[in-house]
Amino acid sequence: MPKNRFFLLILFITACIFTTSAQELKAKVTINRSQVSDTRGEVFEALERKMTDFLNEHAWTEIKFRENEKIQCTFLLTVNTYSATDNSFTCSLLLTATRPVFNSNYMTTSYAVRDAQFNFEFREADQLEFNPTNIDNNLVALLAYYAYMIIGMDFDTMSPLGGTEMFNMAEDIVNVGQNLGAPGWKAFDDSKNRFGLLNDYIDGSMESMRQLRYTYHRKGLDQMSENPEEARAAIMEALELLERASHAKTMSQVPQLFTEYKRDELVNIFSTKATKEQKERAYDILFDIDASQNEAWQKIKK
Numbered sequence: 125m126p127k128n129r130f131f132l133l134i135l136f137i138t139a140c141i142f143t144t145s146a147q148e149l150k151a152k153v154t155i156n157r158s159q160v161s162d163t164r165g166e167v168f169e170a171l172e173r174k175m176t177d178f179l180n181e182h183a184w185t186e187i188k189f190r191e192n193e194k195i196q197c198t199f200l201l202t203v204n205t206y207s208a209t210d211n212s213f214t215c216s217l218l219l220t221a222t223r224p225v226f227n228s229n230y231m232t233t234s235y236a237v238r239d240a241q242f243n244f245e246f247r248e249a250d251q252l253e254f255n256p257t258n259i260d261n262n263l264v265a266l267l268a269y270y271a272y273m274i275i276g277m278d279f280d281t282m283s284p285l286g287g288t289e290m291f292n293m294a295e296d297i298v299n300v301g302q303n304l305g306a307p308g309w310k311a312f313d314d315s316k317n318r319f320g321l322l323n324d325y326i327d328g329s330m331e332s333m334r335q336l337r338y339t340y341h342r343k344g345l346d347q348m349s350e351n352p353e354e355a356r357a358a359i360m361e362a363l364e365l366l367e368r369a370s371h372a373k374t375m376s377q378v379p380q381l382f383t384e385y386k387r388d389e390l391v392n393i394f395s396t397k398a399t400k401e402q403k404e405r406a407y408d409i410l411f412d413i414d415a416s417q418n419e420a421w422q423k424i425k426k
Contacts, residue, residue, distance in 0.1 A: 148187070148275055150194040151179040156202045168203070170248040171213075175199065175267060178252040184271050185290070195278050196231070197221035199270075201242065210245065217242040217266075220385070221274045223281055226346040234341070235277035236385035241308035241317065242266060259297065262306040269297045269318060280334050281341035287334075291326050298322060316377050324376040333378055336365035352397065359393055360402050367409045383414045394424045 153176045157168050179199070200218040216239065223234040244263035252264055259265050272294040276287030298319050301309035308317045315324075324330055340362035347355040370379040383390070394406045403424050410421045 147180055147182070148184050148189050148195055149179050149271060150196045151176060151199060152197070153179070153199045153201065156200065157206070160203050160206045162206055162208060164208075167206075167208075167246070167248045171246055174250070174252050175201075175263075178254070178264075178267055179271055182254055182271070184268075184275055195221055195223070195234075195274055197235075197274050211247045212245050213243060215242040215244075216240045217270075219270055219274075221277065223278055223341065225341075225348070227349040230345075232341070232345055232389060233385045234281055235274055237273075237321070237381065239266075239308065239318070241306075241314075243306055243308075256293070256296065259300045260304070262301070262304045265297055265301045265304060265309075269294050269301070272297070273322070277337070280337040282338070283342075284338045285331075285334055286338070288326075291322065294322055295326065315375060321378060321381070324373060324378045327373060327376075329372045330369050330376065330378065332365040332372065333369035333382075336362040336369070336382075339365060356393060356398055356402065360406065363406055363409045366413065370413050380414045383410055383417065387417055387420050391420055391423050395426060398424075 153172050155168050155172045157165075179197075198218075198220050200220075202216045202218075203213055204216065205214045206212070217237075219235070219237050219239070220233060221235040222231040224230070225232050244261075244266065246263055252261070252267070254264055254268050256268075259268070272290045276290030276294065279286035279290060298309055301318070302311075307313070309319055310317070311319050311323070314320060325333060340359055344355050344359035344362060347358065366379055366382065370376070390406070390410065394403055398406070407421050407424045410424070411418055
């Protein structure tokens with residue numbers, strides 16, 4: 125092979141290896157239809173496939189992501205009812221997104237939420253297409269909203285308030301969603317619905333909630349392998365920010381949601397090599413925010 129062709133081939137292979145794409149998510153969608161009696165699986169298989177393609181193939185930002193940088197997330201959709209007559213689904217969603225911890229093989233949960241009002245209409249032949257200026261499909265709105273939330277939450281862990289643009293996009297979808305006639309979008313219906321959680325998270329009085337995500341992940345977990353004492357101190361600082369957010373808006377569910385999906389991780393961090401003072405302070409903060417998890421928090425003090 126001529127040298128110049130060999131050189132071009134090497135360049136091509138190298139470009140393929142290090143290629144980047146705009147797709148940000150590596151989502152896995154699983155549909156649990158055990159609660160419905162309809163035995164035809166085609167519509168559920170089509171739904172699972174099209175949800176997966178929609179989340180993974182759309183470019184949600186202009187930032188280039190390498191394959192190993194994509195945000196891993198799972199969408200577990202439980203179908204409560206399905207009607208072939210009007211193509212309606214009433215579902216609940218369990219969403220979990222993870223983030224790698226630097227210099228380790230550990231994946232930490234960056235965002236998790238349960239949505240009990242994940243309802244929509246879908247036909248097997250439907251194509252899911254996203255146009256932010258014209259959203260008239262509730263399933264598209266739901267998936268786009270959660271795509272922006274996942275990316276925004278991830279970005280907040282990487283830089284202070286890094287996810288602002290993503291949350292603005294999610295807020296735009298919430299505003300559109302209020303006109304779609306589906307549950308979960310409207311203000312004051314439920315403090316844990318999509319409007320309530322996003323509105324609290326981006327509320328200026330709750331900015332410490334966003335600051336804690338960077339402190340906890342970037343200054344804390346990411347430094348744990350190199351300097352565990354400083355990392356644990358940073359995570360303690362993050363808990364102080366969590367307490368501040370909880371007191372700033374006492375009815376908000378956002379601080380408690382954080383403790384729910386970080387519970388086991390927090391117990392592990394403070395139950396081992398933390399100082400007595402750190403253990404006691406961490407326990408006090410976590411118990412104050414979510415006393416229902418006291419059995420877990422008690423392990424911190426042992």
